[in-house]
Amino acid sequence: MADTLVPDFPMPRAARCPFDPPPALKELQQQAPLVKVRQWDGSESWLVTRYADQRALLGDPRVSADPDRPGYPTKASPAAGEGKLSFIMMDDPEHARLRRMVTAPFAVKRVEALRPAVQRIVDGLIDDLLAGPNPADLVETFALPIPSLVICELLGVPYADHAFFQDHTKTMVHRDATPEQRGQASREVAAYLAGLIGERVTRPQEDLLSGIAGRVIAGELTHQQATEMALLLLIAGHETTANMIALGTLALLQHPDQLALLRESDDPRFIAGAVEELLRYLHITHLGRRRAVTEDIEIGGQVVKAGEGLIMVNEIGNRDPEVFADPDRLDLTRDARRHVAFGFGVHQCLGQPLARMELQVVYGTLYRRIPTLRPACALEDVPFKHDAFIYGVHELPVAW
Secondary structure: OOHHHOOEOOOOOOOOOOOOOOHHHHHHHHHOOEEEEEOOOOOEEEEEOOHHHHHHHHOOOOEEOOOOOOOOOOOOOOOOOOOOOHHHHOOOOHHHHHHHOOOHHHOHHHHHHOHHHHHHHHHHHHHHHHHOOOOEEHHHHHHOHHHHHHHHHHHOOOHHHHHHHHHHHHHHHOOOOOHHHHHHHHHHHHHHHHHHHHHHHHOOOOOHHHHHHHHHHOOOOOHHHHHHHHHHHHHHOOHHHHHHHHHHHHHHHOOHHHHHHHHOOOOHHHHHHHHHHHHHHOOOOOOOEEEEEOOOEEEOOEEEOOOOEEEEOHHHHOOOOOOOOOOOOOOOOOOOOOOOOOOOHHHOOOOHHHHHHHHHHHHHHHHHHOOOOEEOOOHHHOOEOOOOOOOOEOOOEEEO
């Protein structure tokens, strides 16, 4: 393929359509199921454009999540900050062994038991929002604190330490923090978690850290591995959920007819369905799931060879017209449960029951409690995270 025909990836969104995939991505989806794209360092990988192929490949054992495999696509940019996060970037059997250790706390029944605590957190933050300045930044005052406080509940962080935990996790994801500041905050949180795990080894409680500590006692994990696993669980669910809260709110404010449906409903089934549609419509992990091919695979008449890389992007997978009618329309009455926002196969998101429950509480509470919530600036003035690995907004000024 001639160099001039290989498009660069990632591609820019249209300025007036910040919720939609880049126009060039949609054009590629219409052209072919598989297209070579060039990344920032000049390397090339295959972009998988269609929903059915993405699901098939994400479930194929010949496709590896290990970034040390030949052909694994490079980072989206030199500053993307992707690390090898514990078992997320491993293959079976080691991936399955480590993942099984933390599966139980994310089971639906266990997550549902946390719903009252999450409701208290959300209501408390709304109380603080209403008592504070108007207008306010919804990201700083509401969206970012929620996942931090929820993970505190899950891990078993003492309430007295919530301020330390929240301050440091904010630094880890803050747009203006330097790499040194982020690194220092991460090291301090890791040291704190290591201390808590050490305490749980001798005095276990009914929390996730105690479960991880039990694996240390059994000799299945080293203390260092246990700390890395706890830090992974903190990081993996933090910025994704926070951005989904803020970006989902902004999308709803731009679609007042859909916001009215959500604000006026107290039906848990409708709220759960609305969450699925927002997960389909929006694209937080917008730079794609990256994989390496370990054996030749035929996709849409094209053979992808062992040692080549794949990029599968939610943005066009969840907007595939072969699967979702009128895919560019936000429709909270749609059955969108087949979306691939959480991936597919053995690597699909471990924390998806928790993320769903958090979003159900947020979307089912915020707009009913603040029915006059509205943007405090024009859409074109909202700073979107076009340059970040996790898409969303840096700030969301709102008034009521």
